[in-house]
Amino acid sequence: MMFLVSPSDPANVRPDPHLRALLDSVRDGVAFFTPDLRYASLNAAHATANGLNVADHIGRAIGELLPSLARPLERALQRVLDSGQAHAARVTGETPARPGVVRTWQVTLTPVHSDSNVLVGVCAVFEESGEQGAVGVPASRGSVPALAAQLYGVVIGLTGAQTVQEVVRVILTQGFPVTGAFVGGVAQIEPDGQHLRVLGTIGYDDATVNAWPLVPLDLQIPSSTAVRERTPLFLTPTDLQQSFPELAATPLYANQARVVLPLVVGDRVVGTLDFGFGPRGPFSMQERESLMALADACAHVLANVQRLERDRDAQQELGRTSAILNTMYEHAPVGFVLIDAKMQVLRVNPAFARMAGKPADQLVGRKVTRELPEWPQLALAVGQVRETKEILKGLVLRRASQDAEVQFLASCYPVLTSSEGLIGVGCVLSETPPSS
Secondary structure (H helix, E strand, C coil), rough: CCEEEEECCCCEEEEEEEHHHHHCCCCEEEEEECCCEEEEEEEHHHHHHHHHHHHCCCCCCCCHHHHHHHHHHHHHHHHHHHHHEEEEEEEEEECCCCCCCCCEEEEEECCCCCCCCEEEEEEEEECCCCCCCCCCCCCCCCCCHHHHHHHHHHHHHHHHCCCCHHHHHHHHHHHHHHCCCCEEEEECCCCCCCCCEEEEECCHHHHHHHHEEECCCCCCHHHHHHHHCCCEEEECCCHHHHHHHHHHCCCCCCCCCEEEEEEEEEEEEEEEEEEECCCCCCCCHHHHHHHHHHHHHHHHHHHHHHHHHHHHHHHHHHHHHHHHHHHHHHHCCCCCEECCCCCCEEEEEEHHHHHHHHCCHHHCCCEEEHCCCHHHHHHHHHHHHHHHHCCCEEEEEEECCCCCEEEEEEEEEEEEEECEEEEEEEEEEECCCCCC
16 A cells, blocks of 8 residues: 655655555565655565565564664665755665575665655665665666656655646646656646646747647647547657657657656546657656556646635635625515535525524524425425526425414525536525415
């Protein structure tokens, strides 16, 4: 099981399935250590090399599990924590997997920062080797273990993003540089489902960026093709010439390798990541898996913050709308209640409170079904309007009073945002003679 560091509390490590693919895509051992030098997560390869189960490591100090390796490994980890810089070290010792056998690992250590730039730990990649290698120099950017370790840090940064622009910033400033791509971009699917909106780019000139704020999905280009076919594209310059010959002849794509990854959540594509590389050969399986794991994490974080932004916008608009409606109905003889999408009462006017036979403060913030059980039709009507976004009129409600039964005629209306998103349901009640 992989783990995430909470952006609000770096000491709080919790499971996250979107990191599993990234760590398990590396054949070498990979582990993430917290600032107090304890295991937070690791892949199966590292656990096997240690002769222990993955679960045996979580929350444990290195010295508890690997006393022979503890001193050199802890010294290397502390150096990264103190400097905030990547480092490489040679670690030699025994593990329970092969007692009595001295083994050597070249360890690449990369600092991992949250989105708020807090150092939350160190990612270490262990490459077993008996050869004498350079020590103190991080592995090259192009090496797959180093790439996976650096992308792991990017994914940690993504988890702290609270807005779409924060997601884009992390991808552009942290994700693209470690991949070696010299151009790239992040895009999301427009509500019409027919276009990609470019959210941010790196490496493109202003003229290109300004010319393509929206990309039609019917264009025969890699980004549109990846979305339509829901397939990641890993294209060498030769592949690009074969699949997109006209495009490959343009200055924007000539002699380039291209990677386009659709951002998929469930059964829908929410956007794309687009990478442009210099001339190169085919992408290895580990490179593909690492980049696709990054795209998987990006897709889920992007979809989540899009939902949060919609909810925030809806709540703000609901607050403004309810204030306007409350002013309109405050002294009206008809009853008025505004109910949010979660079936909670947001506003009532004095007339509605009187009709319901309850004080206003006993209704606001409460569930309709709980506070008005004698009017189950009202809850059903609100639910219907919430689903259909259509006006419902002619609803008859009754309440027994001391003298006689009182009857009300109700109408329910969807309260929508400017983009037709539902933010609540408003109901207006007027007293009517029982005989009507």
